[in-house]
Amino acid sequence: MSQFPDSTLAEQNLQMSKKSVLELRNVNIFYSDNQAVNDVSFNIRRNKITAIIGPSGCGKSTLLRSLNRMNDFVDGARVEGELIFSNENLYGKEVDPVEVRRRIGMVFQKPNPFPKSIYNNISWGPLINGYNGSTDELVERSLKQAALWEEVKDRLHESALNLSGGQQQRLCIARALAMEPEVLLMDEPCSALDPISTARIEDLLFELKSSYTIVIVTHNMQQAARISDYTAFMEMGDLIEFNVTKKIFTRPAMKRTEEYVTGRFG
Amino acid sequence: MAQEEYPDAAGASQPAESPAARSIKKSGVLWGELAIKSWLASCSFISIVTTAAIVILLLSETLNFFENVSPGEFFFGTTWTPLFEPSSFGVLPLVWGTLIVTIGAALIAIPTGLASAIYLSEYASDRMRSTIKPVLELLAGIPTVVYGYFALTFVTPVLRNVFPDIQVFNALSAAIVVGIMVLPMVATMSDNALRAVPISLRQGAYALGATSYEVTTRVVVPAGLSGVMASFLLAISRAIGETMAVTLAAGQTPNMSLSMFESIQTMTSYIVQVSLGDTPSGGVAYQTLFAVATLLFAITLVINIISQMILNRFREVYE
Ligand SMILES: Nc1ncnc2c1ncn2[C@@H]1O[C@H](COP(=O)(O)OP(=O)(O)OP(=O)(O)O)[C@@H](O)[C@H]1O
Ligand SMILES: [Mg+2]
Numbered sequence: 001m002s003q004f005p006d007s008t009l010a011e012q013n014l015q016m017s018k019k020s021v022l023e024l025r026n027v028n029i030f031y032s033d034n035q036a037v038n039d040v041s042f043n044i045r046r047n048k049i050t051a052i053i054g055p056s057g058c059g060k061s062t063l064l065r066s067l068n069r070m071n072d073f074v075d076g077a078r079v080e081g082e083l084i085f086s087n088e089n090l091y092g093k094e095v096d097p098v099e100v101r102r103r104i105g106m107v108f109q110k111p112n113p114f115p116k117s118i119y120n121n122i123s124w125g126p127l128i129n130g131y132n133g134s135t136d137e138l139v140e141r142s143l144k145q146a147a148l149w150e151e152v153k154d155r156l157h158e159s160a161l162n163l164s165g166g167q168q169q170r171l172c173i174a175r176a177l178a179m180e181p182e183v184l185l186m187d188e189p190c191s192a193l194d195p196i197s198t199a200r201i202e203d204l205l206f207e208l209k210s211s212y213t214i215v216i217v218t219h220n221m222q223q224a225a226r227i228s229d230y231t232a233f234m235e236m237g238d239l240i241e242f243n244v245t246k247k248i249f250t251r252p253a254m255k256r257t258e259e260y261v262t263g264r265f266g
Numbered sequence: 267m268a269q270e271e272y273p274d275a276a277g278a279s280q281p282a283e284s285p286a287a288r289s290i291k292k293s294g295v296l297w298g299e300l301a302i303k304s305w306l307a308s309c310s311f312i313s314i315v316t317t318a319a320i321v322i323l324l325l326s327e328t329l330n331f332f333e334n335v336s337p338g339e340f341f342f343g344t345t346w347t348p349l350f351e352p353s354s355f356g357v358l359p360l361v362w363g364t365l366i367v368t369i370g371a372a373l374i375a376i377p378t379g380l381a382s383a384i385y386l387s388e389y390a391s392d393r394m395r396s397t398i399k400p401v402l403e404l405l406a407g408i409p410t411v412v413y414g415y416f417a418l419t420f421v422t423p424v425l426r427n428v429f430p431d432i433q434v435f436n437a438l439s440a441a442i443v444v445g446i447m448v449l450p451m452v453a454t455m456s457d458n459a460l461r462a463v464p465i466s467l468r469q470g471a472y473a474l475g476a477t478s479y480e481v482t483t484r485v486v487v488p489a490g491l492s493g494v495m496a497s498f499l500l501a502i503s504r505a506i507g508e509t510m511a512v513t514l515a516a517g518q519t520p521n522m523s524l525s526m527f528e529s530i531q532t533m534t535s536y537i538v539q540v541s542l543g544d545t546p547s548g549g550v551a552y553q554t555l556f557a558v559a560t561l562l563f564a565i566t567l568v569i570n571i572i573s574q575m576i577l578n579r580f581r582e583v584y585e
Contacts, residue, residue, distance in 0.1 A: 023427050068473065068474065070469065070472065071470075073472065097476050099475070101472060101474070101475045102474075103475075105474035106469075108469060108470065108473075110466060111376060112464070112466035112467055112469065113470075114485060114489070115488075115489050116488075124471075124474065124484070125474030125475060125476070126276065127434055128474075128476055129474075129475050135278075166349060172470070176473070231439060
């Protein structure tokens with residue numbers, strides 16, 4: 001309890017205490033011989049938005065990628081420690097990384113739609129994973145969840161590459177949602193977008209929170225403060241502070257955190 | 267007021283000292299550059315003139331040929347005996363010979379080349395790649411006559427063990443060596459096409475719970491398809507134009523047989539035969555050379571244009 005003095009959130013947290021989706025315990029990540037993440041431990045709570053902030057190069061993306069084993073594709077990357085997801089260590093020997101990524105989805109910094117139609121972009125993931133319901137419904141539902149349906153419903157069979165950057169990013173979110181992941185990881189999903197598209201995605205995340213757990217890396221302090229429930233502040237591979245967002249932005253425990261979130265960083 | 271803010275404005279009497287005042291006018295004709303430019307231009311001009319001369323020669327001799335032989339006989343006749351009596355000018359046996367060698371070669375080179383490309387771009391480690399790629403390039407640099415020799419002295423004897431009734435000169439052996447010959451081209455070009463597919467697409471697919479196999483076959487290959495197709499077409503065009511290996515391996519018997527165990531003659535090996543033989547220039551027999559060459563040229567040109575068009579479209583997608 002003492003960890004979360006903010007009373008309302010602490011109560012919520014108590015109710016949710018068994019609701020950690022992902023538990024990071026002493027996570028260390030290396031690129032060949034360089035250590036990029038040092039001994040990081042915190043819990044990611046269900047149906048909450050957790051923001052990871054920190055200066056460039058501090059290891060945010062590295063840590064995020066370790067949460068659904070996307071680091072497997074980086075040559076020389078190695079993860080130590082435990083990441084507990086549904087009672088298993090994600091890096092355990094019996095764990096199937098493909099299954100992990102089915103259940104923990106990811107949206108990338110740069111929109112990366114497939115060079116296929118809008119429709120096929122959405123249906124692709126579920127179909128390769130054996131989905132046998134109605135793809136029409138799935139596509140409509142996912143696009144609605146991503147607040148893109150109205151804009152594209154009349155051109156579902158056009159190439160996704162014709163969409164604007166903001167639309168493409170919402171398509172990528174819809175594509176990830178179509179898999180109904182338990183956790184959605186987002187690495188600076190708005191950094192390539194204009195303020196209007198960014199606002200739409202922020203609204204969207206707010207709505208998605210009721211059914212998904214979201215972990216978002218962002219450089220934008222206002223964004224982190226606006227949308228997240230918990231914030232992890234990292235610096236040079238260390239987790240400096242993890243707490244409810246309100247606390248991080250109003251009364252941080254660490255001087256470094258305060259300097260960073262108030263922009264007196266350096 | 268303005269003069270106070272810009273004290274130099276009034277006293278700008280020495281423009282040479284201010285860097286902004288350096289003239290942007292030409293300081294004279296740049297003779298050196300002009301000379302280099304003309305030299306380069308004349309070089310490219312030479313290749314254009316040569317190409318044009320060849321095309322004109324081919325076309326005019328072909329027109330002469332068609333004054334003696336009807337296009338109907340040439341394009342639809344099924345007997346090719348231009349060099350002896352009774353002479354007959356049906357080009358189909360040569361086209362057929364080229365076709366079966368090309369199809370055979372494509373059946374070998376396309377699946378194997380694509381598989382190698384997929385292995386190289388999606389599965390091989392950097393070290394593996396940097397070993398295999400130079401070997402492929404080496405393979406591509408072997409003179410084609412060596413392949414012909416290889417066909418005669420190695421491939422055909424091996425085939426003989428399996429199919430005792432195969433002829434010494436046969437289409438199968440030619441198809442095999444031409445297939446091996448164009449394989450590196452398919453592999454390297456397709457590999458380049460697959461590697462041009464952005465990593466971010468692969469990551470997007472993996473993040474949706476796809477296996478490596480699914481990512482490769484359902485995202486990477488479709489995304490790089492135009493480059494892959496272009497490599498197939500260029501390989502086919504190269505197989506059609508291949509001369510030495512085919513002449514050595516398949517012999518010189520114009521033949522419309524379905525069997526790949528028999529000797530055939532391709533368009534190219536016919537051209538070799540006439541060029542090396544003692545056919546007197548000027549006669550109809552000699553003109554067949556140009557008619558066949560024009561046909562060959564037209565076929566490969568069309569294929570190359572199509573593959574270029576495919577490649578251009580492919581460039582637009584990711585640039
Ligand atoms: N593929 C890689 N190979 C080797 N080192 C890497 C690789 N990716 C990242 N690093 C290193 O790991 C450290 C953390 O990088 P990471 O990309 O996680 O930082 P980040 O916090 O996401 O930065 P940014 O805010 O700029 O995206 C950096 O020092 C970086 O140089
Ligand atoms: Mg990053």
